Amino acid sequence: MSRRIKLHEIAHARAGDKGNTSNVSVWVFDPGDYPLVKEQLTAERIKAAYPDLIRGAIQRYTLDHLHGLNFVMQDALEGGVNTSLGLDSHGKSWSFLVLDLDVEIPDNRAG
Amino acid sequence: MLRLGCGAGFSSDRLEPAIDLAEKGALDYLVFETIGERTLAFGHRDRQLDPKRGYNPQLAARMRGTLAACKRNGTRIVTNMGVANVAAAAEVIVDVARAQGLSGVTVAAIEGDDVSDLIGPDTVLFDNHDKTVAEVGRPVVGANVYLGIDAIIPGLETGADVVITGRVADPAMFLSPLVHHYGWKRDDWQKLGQGTLVGHLMECGMQITGGYFADPGRKDVPRLAACGYPIAEVDEHGNCVITKLADAGGMVTPRTVKEQLLYEVHDPAAYLTPDVTADFSRATVQETGRDRVSVANGTGHKRPDKLKVTVGFDGGFFGEAGVSYAGPNATARAALARDILRERLARRPGFEALRIDLIGINSLHATAHGPRTESTDVRVHAALRSANRDDVATLLWEVESLLCCGPAAGGGYRGQITPSVITHSALIDRDAVRPSVKVLRA
Structure with missing residues (x-):
């Protein structure tokens, strides 16, 4: 059996911007959660969740030894910090868009 | 061991903890990093409105707060607070030094990042679906190339107390003192890669000591209101320990370091700077004590042939x-x-x-x-x-x-x-x- 939780419960993240490209790195608090996050948090998953915001391709890089994922999202900032009319024109809060996604964890997961 | 401090991680970053670092950090170098894509645009805007402006608006305040302590402690300052007007900024620093009775302070002004004359209507904008400058259909107000260590080190070689630049690659402001001090070869890609990793971790200031991190109940940061700027202790191989002043707020942990490791990084194995194609993909992050995190195993490959230009x-x-x-x-x-x-x-x-x-x-x-x-x-x-x-x-x-x-x-x-x-x-x-x-x- 499994249950759904917010990624925010088991991982932390940081967003950065270069031009119209946003990157969000995601790090699990407990290395034991890394395999399930790596399996479930795919580039396709993020693209499907936010198609109107992340308009371009998403590339995922993995840093297995540090238990981290890096998502590089093209055409994700409404033109970029100097062009966007949005309030968060850097996309600083895009990290919490990713942390807002659900992941399924086994019921018998420790902690 | 070379001690590098960061006293600003962006244009509007705080002054008080920078003064603490200048006074108590026992630093060899204090770096103020203040240019982003947004604030470089502001620099051009300000210079258009007034030809004597266009440098960082907090330049004089930062110099008034730290220059005397740095001079007293043998700490040299490296900063890109020149933004879109390096010459005017250098004059401001000289004025502050004179007003504070610090006669003899020297300032090395690094110019050449303004490449407006190399940008024409046919210049291709790779971040804009390869449209040309002409196709944007608006007047160009400035074009700045990311300079690297080849531009900054000659400033250090003059022995100047302050080296001031406009647009440079942010990590290069930390890498330059390392190359200058340790005599690293300009094609020692491994060391330049690891040194760039140090600079990359440091360049955003408090983003590695607990800033841009706290999430109450999940990622708590002690005394965030009194957060201190980071210090990097770097050995001759580029291996470093990231730390902070003991009495400053904030914290340095593997989590704060890892979040910063990939901040604004795309491919971790190919972080492009003017100096090296840095490879952070095998970097190691190890807690070695309270607020002490050791970072090693960054490396790199040959630097790119082309340099990036921001066109405003x-x-x-x-x-x-x-x-x-x-x-x-x-x-x-x-x-x-x-x-x-x-x-x-x-x-x-x-x-x-x-x-x-x-x-x-x-x-x-x-x-x-x-x-x-x-x-x-x-x-x-x-x-x-x-x-x-x-x-x-x-x-x-x-x-x-x-x-x-x-x-x-x-x-x-x-x-x-x-x-x-x-x-x-x-x-x-x-x-x-x-x-x-x-x-x-x-």
Whole structure:
């Protein structure tokens, strides 16, 4: 059996911007959660969740030894910090868009 | 061991903890990093309005706060606070030194990042679907290449107390003292890669000591209000320990370091700078004590042949205005105000891109989610960028008019218009760039 939780419960993240490209790195608090996050948090998953915001391709890089994922999202900032009319024109809060996604964890997961 | 401190991680970063570092950090170098894509655009905007401006607005305050302590402690300053006007910035530092009785202080001004004359109508903007400069259809207000250690080190070699630059690759301000001090070869890609990793971790200041990190209940940071800037202790191989002053707030942990490791990084194995193609993909992060994290195993490959240029265009005017609704049914009243603005403005020519957000309901992530919550405190926020200042002024007028002829109990109108610079990126040949150094003495 499994249950759904917010990624925010088991991982932390940081967003950065270069031009119209946003990157969000995601790090699990407990290395034991890394395999399930790596399996479930795919580039396709993020693209499907936010198609109107992340308009371009998403590339995922993995840093297995540090238990981290890096998502590089093209055409994700409404033109970029100097062009966007949005309030968060850097996309600083895009990290919490990713942390807002659900992941399924086994019921018998420790902690 | 070389001790590098960071006293600013962006244009508006705090001063007080930088003064603490200058006085108590026992630093060899104190670096102030203050340029981003946004603040470089501001620099060009400011210089257009006044040819004597265009450098970092906090330059004089930062120098007044730290220059005397740095001089006393043998700490040299490296900073890109010159932004879009290095020459004027260098004069400001000299003026501060003289006013403080620090005669003999020397300032090395590094220029050559302004490559406006190398940018033409046919220059391709790789971040803009390969459109050309001409196709953007707006006047170019500035073009700055990312300079690297080849531009900064000659400034250090003059022995100057302060080295000031405009656009340089941020990590290069930390890598330059390392190469200069340890005599690393300019093609020792492994060391340049690891040194760039050190610079990359340091360049955003408190983003590695607990800033941009706290999430109460999940990632708590002690005494964030008194957060201290980071210190890097770097050995001759580039291996480093990231730490902070013991009495400063904040924290340095593997988690703060890892988040910063990939900040604004795309492929961790190929982080491009003018100096090296740095490879962070096998970097190790190890806690070695309280607020002490060791970082090693960064490496690198040959530097790129082309250098990145940020091209700034006159973006016309940016206007934003807001009005707030609170109490019962506030969400519906704010939504009505938004619909009224759309009806009154959206069909006019020039308002096609009008953006309206409901702050308190769904603003930052408005294009990601539909409406998500009801709120009893909602702000209607409207924004427009236009070459025509009158259109932007009309936006402010229409938002303010909601006070009398919008929904019930709208209050708290604020509105502002600022000149706007938009930016795109191009590549130019390294050989076309000619950095220079000029020394001024107080």
